[in-house]
Amino acid sequence: MDHLDRLARRIDAPGPVAVLDPLTRNLVGGHQAEGRGDPAKWAWKNGELNMYGGQFGAHVDNSVSVETVPPSGLVALAWRHPYWTGYPVAPGMTLTWWTPGLVANGAALGQLVIGWYDVAGKALTVVSSTTPAAPLVATVPERAAYAVPAVGFTAKGVWPLGYSVLALGDMSAALLAGERPVGEGSPAYSVTGYSHAPMAGDGRYRDIGLDLVEVTA
Template sequence: MTEFRALSGAVTTWAAPVQPRRMKLSWTSMEKDDALFLDRLARRNIRGPLIVMDPTSANLLDDAAATADASGPANTWAVSAGGLAVNSATRQWEFTSPSGDAVVGWRRTSWGPGQNYFTAPGMRLSLAAPVAFPETTITMFTWRALDGRVLSQSRAVGKLLSAVAPDGAHSVTLACAPGPGTFSLAGACLAVDEDAVAGDPGDGCPAMSITDYSISPVRGPGRARDISLSLVEVANSAVQ
């Protein structure tokens, strides 16, 4: 928000149409290998902006996936059978499932087409099915390696699934099988390190660039470092 004051004393305010997210991260006494990895990121050995999965976000799904609003794209989801359509009364996307094994999955619409969300071994993810899905819904994670191979699957009967990514996991496919019927897709939630809560607003996984970086040695034996990063959400990022 920017404030302008006229000579008469009247005040006018102006707000940008987009308010980018900003984030500051810091670590103390970080071990050498982890410190070197962050150092490479900050020094732009990896080109372009970074995909940030903020563990403090209530919902890592994009807003369109969380609300199922009619203004969102249909390719937010993928279905194995049945179809997707907008309900003219609620203005929400709905999934029509013809059978008990028909599946709807959430696609990663940011960062190009793809049906997988990024993860890492040991990361605890939790998926809450859309509010309208029945309690008999089968909720699923399909864990995949870097080359896309399926490593394993976690599933639960119910609208909430929490599971830990296995060794070698690079991405995960999110899916639910609600059984036959037509159901609104609103209210789905994906969270890290806590149980997902259906209906939480979607924060997404934004593109962010590192704008400030500092590293300092820690007194004592070893090669531990204190590191801090500042990041800002970007629409694009030019790299020289």
């Protein structure tokens, strides 16, 4: 109760806030989940990789071009959240990360990766899988507030980016069976209204309401 009160009154920080809806099946936004639109939705190291196509429109498919492989043997491509350091998470949650589009398109994938960051945006640790033909399922560690999903390529080439999914819970069986949840995103919200009052007829219970408006800029 006190936490919600402080949140609504912006006592600890000005906001915005994240809402982790357990019914959300894909935290990646709609166009990004389909591999479409502005390449700035992804991050990579200049000189190693480039993306083409999406700069011409939100509905245009992107292709990934791996141009140089460094001595480490891996070229990283990360999925950016439109507002925060990464996708908001809470310690103890389970996440499923997969890029079946790249797998189906024959990309030279060596790793699936999730990087964990604290609330200040400081890197904590990384979890990875060297079997990208199957989803990576991981538990959010202590102190983590954000997850940054990524992949690692092992060879030069050009491939359509295609579909990706970052899901709450273990969705690996459903994804391997062919499910492809539409990207719903994980928006930032501003609290515009707050109500907190005893329930009519029984003061032991409270009616609590939060009015949220999505932050788009």
